Amino acid sequence: MESCLKDQIGAVLLPGDVFTFIKTETISLTDTSKAEKIICGPGLRRNGDDVVVCKSGVLRHKHPNLYWVDSQQRRYVPVKGESVIGIITTKSGDVFKVDVGGSEQASLSYLAFEGATKRNRPNVQVGDLVYAQFLIANKDMEPELVCIDSSGRANGLGVFGAGGLLFKVSLGLVRRLLAPQNEIVKDLEKLYPCELVVGMNGRLWARAATVQKTLIVANLLESSENMTAQQRRTLFKRVADGNL
Amino acid sequence: MAGLELLSDQGYRLDGRKATELRKVQARMGVFAQADGSAYIEQGNTKALAVVYGPHEMRGSRSRTLHDRAVINCQYSMATFSTAERKRRPHGDRKSTEMSLHLKQTFEAAVMTQLYPRSQIDIYVKVLQADGGNYSVCVNAATLAVIDAGIPMRDYVCACTVGFVDETPLADLCFAEESGGGSSLALALLPRGGQIALLQMDARLHQDHLEALMEAAMTACKGVSKVLDEVVRQHLQEVSVLTGE
């Protein structure tokens, strides 16, 4: 089965496509049949002995045996461990309610900030932006966020946002931006110095030296969603030229 | 009503007023004992009653509480006997809802709501006899009621409806003039600063006449504010005499 999955890497799959685990027709006497282990990522589900595709998209592969379907989506579903940008909606008791764009609001305890104790409460207001990580995120429970990592340090998480602009993009673009050596960020670096916070829930926050530059960065990112690399490069170049 | 001129050659209107004259205003404050503030006003033949409750705890939807201001809740209704034909739906129809929204908007601008966070102020206005300028009379009545209730405001809110006939602005329209087909502009003003809290105009008016009409409206509102001021002072005097100060 792995071989038929391997063939399809980079191909577009539709929901309902099945990869059955067929035993090899000819039993090779020399090779020992090894038990193949495949890790199914998002978009693939196991159905008995078959792997069924349930989202439409392109099949991707990561060595050694991780497969997933790269699909496009706008609405976010909380996943444990992902870092997202949330907006504080209410302060009730010891817990903040945070809107992350999912089906329900996540809770964020006030103790989950660096240096916060019962006496020393964090300075968080309704309407602030927080960059936080999911501690609990499954379909049966209310999602929980934290702003510290396992060792108790903030490590980039926490309240932020003064002076920048928050805007929404699709999840696919966000994943592209977070890829290790992606070109969009490289091109953007060459353009202006700017700060960028990428939330996996499709929210981006940008800040540059002036309001005008921030607006340009925001618009560039929003529009690079549907452009080919070539178009994007030309656009960035035009912006860079225009700025000189 | 065909053939009746809204403005005669000598400059007299249907009821004998001149173009810039307001109707006779009579008002009383503190009409009801139950409410926190109440007022009754008669402007010509238009009679309106306003009652204010508040600031009190949010009732109904808790979710609409504002954490830094009071919520103003207005209801405008017309008595079924207020118009020539009996009104089927005194409130709940589109026009009344729209008027309620406008009243709310006007008073949100004038009342100092930041002093009462997480509370609610109710303003109920009822038109007992409608003879033109309903909205304006309601605003005037509500202003008096809010003052009677002791809720702090930035300034009086005075309103007046003006119309435009034969190149002349007519102040304080009556029903016949309103439905006569000319344009009518309702303006709610805070007289001291000259700030307009609400501006509403229907029917066609050429752009060039807008300024003249607005000027006339503002002057009329200032006239109304003087009258209301008188009423308030007189009421205060009566009350202070009773309390023996």
Next chain:
Amino acid sequence: MRDTPLSNCERDFLLKAIEEKKRLDGRQTYDYRNIKITFGTDYGCCFVDLGKTRVMAQVSCELVTPKESRPNEGIMFFNLELSPMASPAFELGRSSELLVKLNRQLERCLRNSKCIDTESLCVVSGEKVWQIRVDVHMLNHDGNLMDATSIAAIAALSHFKRPDVGIQGDEVTVYSPEERDPIALSIYHMPICVSFSFFQQGTYLLVDPCEREERVMDGLLMIAMNKHREICSIQSSGGIMLLKEQVLRCSKIASVKVSEITDLITKALENDKKARKEGRKCGFAESMPQERITALKTYETSVEMTDLTKQASDIVESAHARAEIALSPVLPAPGMGQVGTGLQNAWGLEDEDDEDDDDDEDGDEPEVTIVAEKRGNKEKRERPVVIISDSEEEEVVILNPESS
């Protein structure tokens, strides 16, 4: 459904940007977004796109008994629907404040201004008159629903044709469109609503607010005017304090905008009429661009990207013009002209990106011929008729021969 709350940083940023006279999508303070008007196959169906805000209006008629107070006038009925399709904040069935406000404003703008000759709608005085019903549906809410609604309503009314009636004695026969040609309504003038939003207690003013700007605004002033500079309705909402000078200034700006928009509507109507006469296919399905990744596309707006002087920005605007009106318009569908849609992208230039501009003044040589267009925004107005089917996806999808 709950709408995403507005964070403090967005609010601060928007207000700061407005203070510096910069808008999110690069428009100037008095600019409208692109307006695109398309008509459906039936008479009286109209779609209006104001940037991403999308609104549909449909006019229908039926014979009813007239009101007792006005026995020889027809009846106009307006109905607005805010469906949750348009925005997660709208809930079906519940009449919210916004719905009442929009409904009343539409009624006042169109009915009280007497833009339609209601007496011509009378068939038998006192017994049968035409009731014209305008239904407007919001399809996508990206700010400024009122303007889009008024444009859609008046365009639909101008497009509508009612069946012909014949009266023989006491009998009234309504002829179907096959028997006798339907008759258009007699419209005296076209009132268009222009919305102004105020920020920072009335210090800053923007025309045509988009959804985010609407969220941070203090209040709104809606002025409905027609081409002849007659004001049909003014309504201020939102509890702002206005000064007389502000209102007068707004009315002057409104008169300019209204004449531009009225020209647009008339042009769209003419295009549609021509298309129908020539027997070409018309209708909404035709107006949807084929081979697009998403149906929502936005057009370029020039963003002043540099801090150069006025000179540079003038060149910019004319350069921008060139990009738009490069080819002669092709009219595949009524109500709009397209340049290069679905066909080869004859420019060789890449893209249209959203609201990102091309102000590479120095780079592109401005087409001096187009300098006749005074301001960049002028073209945007005409654009819908000469639409550049630009959307960033264009190149990606068109795998045809030439392509870029």
